[in-house]
Amino acid sequence: MPLPIEMPKLSDTMTEGTLVKWQKKVGDKVEMGDVLAEIETDKATMEMEAFDDGTLAEIYVQEGEKVAVGQQIALLALPGDKPGDAAAPRPAAPVKTSAKADSSTVAPPAAPAPVAEVPVPASGAKVKASPLARRIAAARGVDLTRVAGSGPGGRIVQRDVLEAKPGAPAAAPKRPGTPAQPAMGAPAASVQSIPALPAGPNDRTLPLSGMRRVIAERLVASKSTVPHFYLQIEVDAAPLLALRSEINATAEASGRGKITVNDLVIKAVIAALGRVPKVNAAWAGDAIIEYAAINLSVAVAVEDGLVTPVLRDAAGKSLGEISETVKDLATRARTKKLKPEEYQGGTFTLSNLGSYGIESFFAIVNPPQAAILSVGAAVKKPVVNGAGQIVAGQRMTLGLSCDHRVVDGSLGSQFLGELRAFIEKPALMLL
């Protein structure tokens, strides 16, 4: 019997997907593993592979259409099917994606995977748990996405939930006051709590993209539940700019790409986080997790929003590696080709609006991370130097938005102090 193909759930925040492009048309032979279509989720465009051999019998969703997860989008006639065979109702028609998205663990952008050793379900579009396990998990505050199922077919059963630690970091963010997991199930309420002026005849009403919705939900959750405070420091950017000129002067000749100011700031941030690791941390409800690895989320503006791809294990990276990796991530972020694991798991975020001429700003904390750095433009301005004279300087303003539950004023200041030292004396980064 023909096999219905459904819109796959490719991330745990995905409730609907847009069919960007059909790679097969009706009547095409399909082999297992062939790319059937490109699906745009709230964060990325992914390739949807065929799960069985057969012939694409029918297409129900046209390119550009957006449908709910689980909705049938096509029908695959299996070998031996006759035309007109009814579709076999097959539960949760499994569809693989090339991105191997483990949707149950895919976090919205830049949410760090809180504990590396937490078991994650091997695969599957949604958490498979018995009704009893679900009931007990709800009562104990256990996050089932972090529980490994030991029942038949990997189902989470009672014993798995009983053995899971209710206070585990993954579960903790569900508590009030912790923003790590905004309630994705109830999107509209928080986003549109104050009704907008109704659209007039000349106004445009733009349906929310999946990304827009996630941004809205996560930032509302962050701003309304994370106790923010802000620190600002102005640093002398001249040495950094001089270093950049020096490096780039030979870039072309040696075939290397040019280093950006942002690359240097990233390098300095990594060095400063190494000095003050308490800022490279997250609020986990009943604990603070200080991460050993520095996974730096770098905010990248994309067409209809922003993404924060992660520069992973940044501590050991050379300036050249940083530059190339960030460039690659940013390029693929703009074309929505990032894999989920490339935008999740960050431990600290850097946002730079300097290229737009913004001198200073404060970004909203990217939960559950403890802090986010806002980098302004390097601008020429009069400065009073050590000798009390007014001279022309190259100044850059750095803002740090902190989750006060994790980072106190003195700690945040200490971090900015270290950062300033590295920016003003970039040679120290060589140590």
Next chain:
Amino acid sequence: MPLITYRKALNDALAEELLRDENVVLLGEEVAEYNGAYKVTEGLWARFGSKRVVDTPISEAGFVGMAVGASMLGIRPVVELMFWSFSYVTFDQIINNAGCVRYMSGGQIACPIVIRGPANGGTNVGATHSHTPENFLANTPGLKVVCPATAYDAKGLMKAAIRDNDPVMFMENTLLYGEQWEVPEEEYLIPIGVADVKREGTDISLIAHGRAVLTCLKAAEILQAQHGISAEVVDLRSIRPLDEETLLASVRKTHRAVLVEENKPFCGVDAQIASLIQEKAFDELDAPIQRISALDAPAIYSPPLEKLQLPTPDRVVQKALSIC
């Protein structure tokens, strides 16, 4: 406590009720002078005479109809069907007459009839003699349906059925007639509509009726001995009225249910039980409900295949392991 056969337990129950109430009569094909096709009524004609134990022509529609009519006037007939498979020629009398008369008379006419006989496969008597119609009959409001699995239950339920003022469909099993159980000498009744936990357990509930209960008890032994799984065996005893509380209590205790019946799967009794459990104990389930029934085909005539058609302890064990 003496060990007696399922057959003897039924015989004792009939004799005690014939003695106790002069309105009780037995009728059916060969029940009197021949002592019953399966000897359930052995000795009763000699003891109680032709007015109380009546041989009938080979016409189920005729003698069931007669018994329904008699019951409306106060007689308490116990009608033997040589096989419950033969009830199909008398569905009108059973369902339209016995099943509906109390309702259609506004409660003025009761129908205290018992229709009894074997309803089982597994004896190489062919498809038309191997039906298990407990699901059909339990589908009729107005009829009660019981399926005793042991001699003890058969006796207690038969006495309760005869004293019940509604029509009771009493389904026996020829494979059990010769099996022995402990049955007390003193009088006892088993109320219709009360299930029995035949074996206590903590890990999984095996819910069954009729001979499938014995299959489950054997499976429970294997599960305990070879797999360390403690299975509880719930015997429904009555299909209708159904003792929901006992079976739900067991599911709430073990969080897993395997439903076993010798009936066919489609619209079987266990389809009803599964629906009940998911409706009333969904959040107690730690695994999907599983069913084991006779394989979905007419009773197979080949004896080796017929044995495999009915639920076996091994099938129950395998199904239980699949969700433990």
